[in-house]
């Protein structure tokens with residue numbers, strides 16, 4: 001299952017960086033973006049997750065996020081999330097970089113996470129960007145910002161927007177420094193996050209992909225593990241627990 005090279009690298013790794021995507025939360029029951037079904041199947045993520053779409057039809061975009069929030073609030077972290085939280089205790093340094101906005105890594109016990117695409121549980125004013133506490137995460141559009149009258153939106157990164165200040169720089173720093181880089185449960189199509197595995201590999205890291213299927217990244221990694229993250233990651237942490245002596 002795991003190559004000898006990976007097992008040896010895990011044994012001596014000083015710093016592991018991990019990039020996660022929607023696939024890590026799939027086994028919790030959160031639909032991924034590019035394999036979505038049901039109500040939202042007819043929309044591409046790019047069509048809903050952008051500022052112009054929100055301004056053109058705030059009710060539609062808000063309803064999409066309310067639906068995702070409702071799902072996220074009703075599910076639990078899965079063994080993949082928990083294994084990633086465990087790894088932090090087994091290796092001197094672990095940097096967890098996520099594109100997910102669902103907060104499930106935090107709920108599984110991971111700390112100091114780099115959230116590249118924000119967090120769906122926070123809301124901000126789309127005009128003055130002040131953070132807004134919602135009384136109720138309802139199905140309807142929220143009342144406008146009390147400071148400036150702007151529409152309230154989730155504090156997530158939309159297509160065409162900048163990533164949170166410092167987040168990408170911190171992720172790149174980890175990619176440059178790590179010995180092993182994992183890309184897990186992401187289609188590796190959305191930049192700049194998708195560039196991180198290549199950065200890591202160019203700087204000497206052993207790059208491993210974990211996904212249920214091959215992706216755009218698969219031909220550019222050192223090792224491609226095909227299978228559900230919720231099964232492979234606990235197996236990986238078990239091997240780490242057996243082998244690490246520090």
Ligand code: OAD
Nearest residue numbers: 021022023026032033034045099185186187211212228229
């Ligand atoms: P995608 O929906 O594009 O990709 C999910 C990936 O997870 C796919 O490659 C699946 O094969 C894989 N997958 C599904 N179930 C899995 C499992 N149990 N174990 C391992 N892999 C599994 O989601 P992301 O790559 O995260 O951005 O999407 C990137 C960004 O595009 C998102 O953060 C979001 C979206 O639009 C914004 O909203 C800005």
